[in-house]
Amino acid sequence: MSDRLLDIQNLSVTFGGLHALRDLNFHVDEGEIVSVIGPNGAGKTTFFNMISGMVAPTSGEILFEGQSIVGLDPNQITGLGIARTFQNVRLFANMTIAENIMVAQHCRTKQGAWGALFQTKAFREEERAIRAHAEKVLGFFGTRLIGYRLDQPAAVLSYANRRRLEVARAMATSPKLILLDEPVAGMNPKESAELTELIGKLRSEWGFTVVMIEHDMSVVRDVSDRVVVLDHGEPIAQGTYEEVSTDPQVIEAYLGRPVDGAA
């Protein structure tokens, strides 16, 4: 299929004897919002790490826009247009909010030492453009991250704002596909409802395709076109939220197996 943005074929990864992921087949079409759910330890974050190049798969193939990205460095993959956030917020805490976003545009800009040393016109224009883009991206979250906040270190931000800044930093790399690892974890219901709406806008306003790991089922229900359920490194169900939420295997994975079925 030509409109497959990301196509994962028979992907496996083992850490020692542990199968973190086994024979995963998965695809994302352009413009989709797909949620990946599953109990703790199901391999969801490993799955993201593999797409973003931080962990190498043991076998299988990952195609992004028809091109294999297995074995590329994380920065090359980001350069091709896959951005991610981290489950345990990993901002550059001592850089300012603006700098966090500006540095994420690294792979989309190109001025080197020469421009910086001689302050060429191209350099100054690019710096201006980087700053302008940073403000635009941060403006997506309302007034929370702009204005006087721009030059404050990320460390002073509240928890929810750090999460927002994580998303903003991924957006600033100008990706085609954005991977959100538990974007609303730790937020209160109001905040998560608001972020859910923004995730919808990531597609409608910014044109990103979104893959999201999430535990909060209301967020998954509200925003995703499709849901994939992982358990013990294996995909056990795929489909719409309604289909998946009634799947007996999924219920079993979340609530536990009957006693007589225990291995």
Added chain:
Amino acid sequence: MIPTAAVEATSDSAPTGFAWRRDGLQWNSVEVEWRKVINWGGLCALGLVFIALSGMLVGLDGRPVLQRYFSLGYLAMVWLPLLLGQAVNNEVVREGIAGRPRGAGDLLAGATVGGLGGLGLGALILGIANFDLRDPLVNWSPQLLALLGFNQGNTFGFVVWILLGAALGMLGASLHLMGPDLRRLVGIVVGTVLFVAIFETIIVDLAKGFRLVFVTDFLYGLRGGLLAEGVVALAVVAGAAAVLGQGRIKEAKASLAALEGTERKWANAILLVVAAALLVIVPQFTGKITNELLANVGIFLLLALGLNIVVGLAGILDLGYVAFFAVGGYATAVLTSPRSNFLPAVCDTFLWFECEPASLPWALALVVVVIVAALTGLFIGAPVIRMRGDYLAIVTLGFGEIIRLLFLSDWLTGFFGGAQGVTNIPPADFGLFEVAGIDPRSVFYLVLFFCGVAIYISWRLERSRIGRAWMAIREDESVAEAMGINTVNMKLMAFVVGAILASFGGAIFAAKVGSIFPSSFLILVSIIILVVVIVGGIGNIPGVILGAVVLIGVLGGPKQPGLLQEFSQYKLLIYGALLIWMMLKRPEGLLPNARRTRELHQDEFLQDAWLKGEVDLDDDDPTGGRPAAEGTVPMETTPGDSASGEVAPA
């Protein structure tokens, strides 16, 4: 700046006039934490015994500080009880919590600490008098005993040291009882007298240059050391200046900080021009000693600025930085020296024709040197850069030694002269003027130029796309990579820029010294440059400059004497002590980078920000209203990662 929460509460509010006494002193009740005081007293005793046995008392006795009364040897001892007597009463006061009352308790604590220190020396007197431990302890000598007894006998010494220690400790403690104005006055007067006494050599040299010899003749005695009338005059002048100038500097600073926009830019530009002009003009008047010192400081500053890019900006802990200094020095030497066997040996070994030593002019050689250094940077960097943290530090350490050993090796003796090195390096000839070691002023100007270049490069790169990438790598390398930064390339770039700056230093060093030996490039050089960067303030250019001035200028480089020539034997001891003290008390350096301070004092910083209402506590709504629960359980913001130190709302 350090967050205020960490600063000891020393500033009492002075009502009006001259605040000579601290408010609310308590004289009738005594509160002393005896456990702490005795620990500190023990520390004082150990310190004093250590200083005595390190040989400072005997070794520095010949150098008078106050003529006929007081030698540098005694000065090297008495500062400790004074300082510890003050420090034992320091108290970290957290915002909003009352400190303990000050008064007699402080004096008692200080006196006890100092007295215990004196008792330690008393014990040493008894020890030396009764046992012979000269075998392991070379300074366990009759001379030491005589000096410890002030040449008046052991009993006299024993009693006097205890009394003297207690008095000094009490004096130190009394600083806590003084009002801010008096404390400032005392600090300035004592500081000035000590400064003028200790830095006699350089002050005399400066006075000669500025034709002010009559001043130094008045201050100092013939055989060195301040005269009594000199001390009095100094104290009066310094005191008057302190009283008259009170608040002026602060005001000037505040008005400078208040400037904004273009005015600010102009003020900064003017200050920069004035500083540059001073640096250019002053060496015209100063003598050879001063200029030699300035040149040494400059060379090490250049190296430190280069290392600052590698360690401070990109966060690569390079312990083998001397390698690039060596490459710069050797490359310059073999290209310019007519006695170098390098080119003939290369032709002989690899080519079919014979050739002469290159004997290039220095400026032309520098072009080649830069290329060679950059290539060496790439060559060493490429395998090293993929490692992180401790591994990287150790591997760079190894490469630093490898380079030196290569220059020393028999295998390459034909090219680099082995232990004999390369000699007869001509001065750097620029047509209009010549830079030679015998004329330290010219060396200083050359170094000044290259330091300017290095500062410009650091400054511009830090505020660019590359600088931001380095910063991100320093913060979290794997996230930086996931955000699209080619970490290998960026780190290599830092390595190469650092290598080029070090090679400038090497090239100037070669032209200055005139001969290059492997022993000039010991691992110690790497360490000292790193200490300069750390003590000055990693990642902050003014800090690095201050670090170079303080360490290289005052203490001296690995082989270069500093202002405190008398202490050159104890240089490494002082370096070590200073480094330990810095790591404990001020890990961010003397003039720190704001970012680095934040990193190291995150708790205090967040506390301050919270008190000032800058911490963003409001997750719900930018307008500030926290809505009532909408049919759900009301949720407080729960920071998921408590390790990050976010201040949770009460």
